[in-house]
Amino acid sequence: MNPKIRIVNEEILSDNWYVLKKITYMSERKDGSWESRSRESYDRGNGAAILLYNRERQTVILTRQFRLPTYVNGNESGLLIEACAGLLDNESAEDSIRREAEEETGYRVANVKKIGEAYMSPGSVTEKLHFFAAEYTPAMKVGEGGGVEEEQEDIEVLEYPFEQAIEMVKEGEIIDGKTIMLLQYAQLNRLLDPVPRQQHILIAGPYRSGTGDDPNLIRRNIDFMNETALRVYEAGHLPVLGEWYALPLIEKAGSRKIGDEIFNRIFHPSAVRLLKHCDAVLRIGGSSQGADEMVREALGMGKIVYRDLNEIPQVRF
Incomplete structure (x- = not known):
């Protein structure tokens, strides 16, 4: 305190x-x-909001409903276009937003990604809002949405082209804060950029970190990254480890031990060169300064950064 x-x-x-x-x-x-x-x-408790988006169709799902406070403060119709949202109701934020998404929009989304938290009106309201995004497909539609009748909800489900939604923010047609934040997050982070049918994915995880250069522990880390690479391959993509390239080169160059001048000259720079030819980075495992540097390099190059295998889409052949 x-x-x-x-x-x-x-x-x-x-x-x-x-x-x-x-x-x-x-x-x-x-x-x-x-x-x-x-x-x-x-x-009023804490809440959650989610942006549902579809890369293939380049669309987002929003809602429209009457909001009395806006009606008494200049919104002539009282109707507000919003991202799906609701209070947590003694649930985890993720469980709550999955339920709200199905109740309000009719879509039962699978992979929900948390993208942040924010106090929306800290001068007077205690509420903290948890922000999420999830990709939806027509196959995920299990109902009509519209909200819960017992809670007197009367919600219209809207599907807009993403670019139209962004333009509606510029034109003042979308004036709800959380919705603007989610749409701008999607724009800045290129959530709706088409995913290549197959991606070249660099696996970034701890190699020496936390091992004290114990060869058995280093081998354990390599095995873990190799297992992850296999799962990426089975998802239809082309995985690669910086170690696959760097270690043979380091040995050929005459390195005598881990961390000597030759090792340091080749190890990380070779991974950066490799990254330039990859589409994405998958950050896995525990603490690693080198892996974190690769993520920063990737973001600086405008690459996709995955932090969980479940975020990687299956290739559609």
């Missing part, structure tokens, strides 16, 4: 829908004196 903040009193002003409190607290000033302040805090 922050030692410069002391909660003095909490008074419940309303618990009709969620909980509105008046909180009195003391805060320490720069000169060391203490000052009393009062603020109102609205606690």
Whole structure:
């Protein structure tokens, strides 16, 4: 807890829908004196939001529903175009957003990727929002969506071309904060860029890290990366390890031991050269400065970075 903040009193002003409190607290000033302040805090729990996108069709799924607070604050229709979202309701964020996606849009998504968290209105509302993205296909549609009738939800499901959704943000047709954030994340991270039918994927994981240069532990790391490479191959892609190229070259160049001048001159630079000819990097395993550097290099080159085997799409022959 922050030692410069002391909660003095909490008074419940309303618990009709969620909980509105008046909180009195003391805060320490720069000169060391203490000052009393009062603020109102609205606690509606934490929430989650998700952007459903389809690379092949270049589309996103959004929703439209009536939002009373916007209606009384200048939104003439009260209707708001949004990404699917909802409160956690004592579930994990991932479980909650899977349920919300099916209830609101009718799609039962498979691989859900968390992309961040944010406080949306920190001056008055406690809510932290968990952000997700997931690729959808027509085969994942298991219902019509529209929300839960018992909760008086009346939600329209919308499917837009991604570029149109981005243009709607520019034109002020999409003015919901979380939705703008998700769409811009998708744009910046090129989520809807077409995936090549087959990718050349560099496996980046710990080689020496945490081994103390014990050859048995190094072999264990190599075996793990080789097993991962096999799974990437079975998914239809072309895997490669920097070690496959660097180690024979290092030996041929006359290196006497791991970490000598010849080893250091060849090991990492050869992987960077190799990366230039790869489509993506798969970061696996534990701590590794070299693997993390490869990820940074990949991002700087505009390559795809995977952090889990499940993120890698199966090749469609």
